[in-house]
Amino acid sequence: GQSLEQPSEVTAVEGAIVQINCTYQTSGFYGLSWYQQHDGGAPTFLSYNALDGLEETGRFSSFLSRSDSYGYLLLQELQMKDSASYFCAVKYGGATNKLIFGTGTLLAVQP
Amino acid sequence: DVKVTQSSRYLVKRTGEKVFLECVQDMDHENMFWYRQDPGLGLRLIYFSYDVKMKEKGDIPEGYSVSREKKERFSLILESASTNQTSMYLCASSRGQRTGGEQFFGPGTRLTVL
Numbered sequence: 001g002q003s004l005e006q007p008s009e010v011t012a013v014e015g016a017i018v019q020i021n022c023t024y025q026t027s028g029f030y031g032l033s034w035y036q037q038h039d040g041g042a043p044t045f046l047s048y049n050a051l052d053g054l055e056e057t058g059r060f061s062s063f064l065s066r067s068d069s070y071g072y073l074l075l076q077e078l079q080m081k082d083s084a085s086y087f088c089a090v091k092y093g094g095a096t097n098k099l100i101f102g103t104g105t106l107l108a109v110q111p
Numbered sequence: 112d113v114k115v116t117q118s119s120r121y122l123v124k125r126t127g128e129k130v131f132l133e134c135v136q137d138m139d140h141e142n143m144f145w146y147r148q149d150p151g152l153g154l155r156l157i158y159f160s161y162d163v164k165m166k167e168k169g170d171i172p173e174g175y176s177v178s179r180e181k182k183e184r185f186s187l188i189l190e191s192a193s194t195n196q197t198s199m200y201l202c203a204s205s206r207g208q209r210t211g212g213e214q215f216f217g218p219g220t221r222l223t224v225l
Contacts, residue, residue, distance in 0.1 A: 008151075033212035042115075042201065042219060043154070048212035087153060089212065096161050097142050097210040100170075103153040 002026045004102035006088055011108045012078055020073045020105045022088035030091040032064050032071045033099060038084045046073070048091075075107070083109045114138070115217035117202055123223045130189040132220050134202030141207035143185035144214065145169075145177060148199040160185055161207065192224045 004024045012018040022032065031050035035043040049055055049064035049071060061074040075082055085106050089099040118133035136143065142161050146154040146169075156169030158177040166177050174196060178186045185204075189196055199221050203214040 031212050042216040043203075043214075044216070045213045050211070089154075091210075091212040095207050095210075096159065096167075097205040097207070097212065097214065098144075098156070098159060099212065099214060100156070101146075101154040103151060 002090075002092070002100050004088055004090060004100065006086075006102045006105045008103070009106045009108070011110060013110050014078055014080060016078050017074065017076050018078060018107065020075075020086050020088075020107070022071050022073075022102055024069050024071075024088070024090050024102075026090045026092050026100060028092035029066070030094060032062070033089045033091060034060075034062055034073045035087045035089060035101075036084050037087065037104070043087060046086075078109050080109050080111065083107060115202055115204055115215050117200075117217040117220050119220050120218060121221050121223075123225065124189075124192050125225055126193060128189075128192050128224075130192050130222065130224075132187040132189075132200055132202075132222070134185045134187070134204075134217055135183055136185075136204040136215070137183065138204060138206075138215065139182065140204035140215075141182075142205045142210075142214075143179065144203040144205075145175075145185065145187045146201045146203065147171070148201055148219070154201065157187065192222075194224050196222065197224045198222060 034046040037043040047062040085104040202217040
């Protein structure tokens with residue numbers, strides 16, 4: 001079967017750094033995406049890693065290790081507005097861009 | 112600004128009714144998707160379309176059908192709504208090539224079946 005595992009909840013304080021891990025087991029793999037979803041909102045794309053290593057985009061970074069079937073999203077200088085659910089998703093369809101999503105991590109940023 | 116729109120934000124239907132959920136994208140994307148989102152289960156793919164009139168079943172297609180007569184529009188149909196189809200329905204679209212795992216989502220339709 002196909003599965004992705006990520007923690008259900010994470011709590012951190014403003015200004016801190018938090019890492020959200022994702023391990024996956026899928027029959028096909030092109031890359032790992034991360035999405036953010038605020039309560040009541042639509043998921044929005046954050047990042048995508050097709051190759052091993054770290055990708056940085058402002059305060060957010062994403063890491064992938066294909067050999068370990070593992071990735072993480074790193075959020076630095078946390079702000080209250082970062083409180084949201086974060087989903088990892090494996091791209092398993094090439095041109096079709098099909099994704100399988102994890103169950104999501106609810107990040108609560110406290111003052 | 113890229114946009115995916117869905118016909119309703121909230122919908123209440125009765126058991127046995129036929130329900131249509133409409134999704135329109137203005138980005139000329141080849142791929143379109145329907146997901147349902149339930150607490151603790153993440154997003155699960157119901158159906159997927161990679162071209163006009165082309166469709167593929169996702170992970171949970173039972174009780175649903177889809178229609179894509181035009182490139183920009185992808186409809187989800189609940190042939191006979193049941194209470195276990197009460198959920199948030201999300202439509203998404205993406206390019207066909209060099210997509211980099213990015214899908215663009217609509218705001219969602221919260222469907223309640225009584």
